[in-house]
Amino acid sequence: MTLALGCIADDYTGASDLANTLTRAGLRTVQTIGVPADDLALPEVDAVVVSLKSRSIEAGLAVSRSRAAEAWLRGRGAGHVLFKICSTFDSTDAGNIGPVMDALRADCGEGAVLVTPAFPETGRTVYQGNLFVGAVPLNESPLKDHPLNPMRDSNLVRVLARQSRTQIGLVDLATVTRGADAVRARLAELAGKGIGAAIIDAVFDRDLETIGLVAAGHRLSVGASGIGLGLARALVSTGKVKSASPSGETGAAVGGLAACLAGSCSQATLQQITNAERIMPVLHLDPDRIIMGAGEVQRALDWARPRLGEGPVLIASSSTPDQVTALQARHGRDAAGHAIEQAMADIAENLVKSGVRRLIVAGGETSGAVVDRLKIPGFLVGVEIAAGVPVLRAVGAESDMLLALKSGNFGGGEFFSDALMLMR
Numbered sequence: 496m497t498l499a500l501g502c503i504a505d506d507y508t509g510a511s512d513l514a515n516t517l518t519r520a521g522l523r524t525v526q527t528i529g530v531p532a533d534d535l536a537l538p539e540v541d542a543v544v545v546s547l548k549s550r551s552i553e554a555g556l557a558v559s560r561s562r563a564a565e566a567w568l569r570g571r572g573a574g575h576v577l578f579k580i581c582s583t584f585d586s587t588d589a590g591n592i593g594p595v596m597d598a599l600r601a602d603c604g605e606g607a608v609l610v611t612p613a614f615p616e617t618g619r620t621v622y623q624g625n626l627f628v629g630a631v632p633l634n635e636s637p638l639k640d641h642p643l644n645p646m647r648d649s650n651l652v653r654v655l656a657r658q659s660r661t662q663i664g665l666v667d668l669a670t671v672t673r674g675a676d677a678v679r680a681r682l683a684e685l686a687g688k689g690i691g692a693a694i695i696d697a698v699f700d701r702d703l704e705t706i707g708l709v710a711a712g713h714r715l716s717v718g719a720s721g722i723g724l725g726l727a728r729a730l731v732s733t734g735k736v737k738s739a740s741p742s743g744e745t746g747a748a749v750g751g752l753a754a755c756l757a758g759s760c761s762q763a764t765l766q767q768i769t770n771a772e773r774i775m776p777v778l779h780l781d782p783d784r785i786i787m788g789a790g791e792v793q794r795a796l797d798w799a800r801p802r803l804g805e806g807p808v809l810i811a812s813s814s815t816p817d818q819v820t821a822l823q824a825r826h827g828r829d830a831a832g833h834a835i836e837q838a839m840a841d842i843a844e845n846l847v848k849s850g851v852r853r854l855i856v857a858g859g860e861t862s863g864a865v866v867d868r869l870k871i872p873g874f875l876v877g878v879e880i881a882a883g884v885p886v887l888r889a890v891g892a893e894s895d896m897l898l899a900l901k902s903g904n905f906g907g908g909e910f911f912s913d914a915l916m917l918m919r
């Protein structure tokens with residue numbers, strides 16, 4: 496297998512979002528959990544997305560895991576590696592976008608790396624280096640209240656400069672609009688000044704196509720699914736990949752019981768949970784009791800098991816920004832996040848033992864904890880439920896399962912019922 500494109504995603508929902516985008520753009524794509532074991536049977540593909548849970552861990556660990564993934568991808572022929580980050584640039588001043596980018600850049604000897612989280616299909620656009628989420632700048636969006644990485648600066652040149660050892664430049668929209676040669680000239684100018692990375696503006700998919708054409712001639716890029724779209728279209732239009740029509744199939748129906756877990760506290764997920772109350776039983780966990788180890792997991796299982804035979808259930812730890820802040824003040828941000836993620840993983844593991852084979856998880860870190868606990872080594876990408884969220888079929892796992900890993904911010908108001916309709 497010689498890969499046309501190698502990808503390293505810093506969380507699992509982000510990885511399935513990218514795998515979905517690449518698949519829809521005609522690349523045969525598989526999503527792996529971590530660096531694949533030698534004996535994992537992978538189909539013949541154009542792109543592999545290695546999913547890491549490295550967005551919110553210590554920067555040194557994120558770097559070493561990302562480099563291991565890069566080595567594996569380059570070893571399979573990937574000339575270009577995309578480091579997939581969140582479309583809302585989720586990170587802190589300690590990292591991990593800057594440190595990982597610096598390390599991958601040093602490994603491949605890249606001049607100036609193109610960086611953009613733009614993903615217009617989901618309302619993420621970048622202008623003059625400022626990230627917009629829908630109609631508002633990042634720092635006015637719900638991401639200002641993210642439980643792990645509150646985003647309070649919209650200027651990505653500044654944000655990335657605080658995390659990286661290299662200077663950060665800007666390739667503005669006027670340059671992108673003039674086309675690929677203008678972008679190449681600007682990048683060369685920045686690299687000549689010793690600037691190691693540039694935020695590049697993008698508002699429409701056509702901007703990402705221009706960026707993809709340029710990036711495909713480089714060894715490394717950093718961004719969200721939008722730049723993945725640009726790269727995929729460039730690989731197809733230049734004949735490096737023969738476009739495969741996305742089958743949208745994940746094989747035979749798996750049947751079995753269905754459940755939903757929500758650990759995301761995003762505004763979108765909170766609304767989706769409220770709407771789900773109309774169509775399925777919903778249990779709201781008590782986060783304090785989870786952290787104190789007070790039997791909350793057992794309470795959830797005792798609640799869920801008798802109901803599962805009747806139809807899907809939803810178990811949520813999610814709370815409003817004020818409640819999240821208060822909980823973190825009582826227990827600490829990392830301790831609270833970790834304990835709740837592990838409780839979700841405990842619940843998922845036991846639900847699968849009870850026969851759940853169709854599982855929807857809302858939240859990137861939450862999905863990471865759940866998928867790790869279920870020891871799923873990889874996924875095939877199926878139909879799209881909502882922009883950035885496909886149905887996934889587990890490969891190489893103990894149980895034949897369908898999953899949907901939803902980024903906290905993605906999906907329409909009826910996401911849970913939309914997903915269940917497509918997961919048979």
Ligand SMILES: Nc1ncnc2c1ncn2[C@@H]1O[C@H](COP(=O)(O)OP(=O)(O)O)[C@@H](O)[C@H]1O
Binds near residue numbers: 642759814834857
């Ligand atoms: N009620 C709560 N209070 C505080 N933190 C919570 C609560 N519920 C979940 N969390 C934590 O918040 C984080 C949410 O992150 P994540 O799952 O990545 O969601 P998103 O996709 O919205 O970023 C996780 O670490 C999760 O354990």
Ligand SMILES: O=C(O)[C@@H](O)C(=O)COP(=O)(O)O
Binds near residue numbers: 508860
């Ligand atoms: O790019 C995106 O927005 C998503 O693919 C993503 O990374 C989601 O992260 P979470 O919101 O933490 O799930």
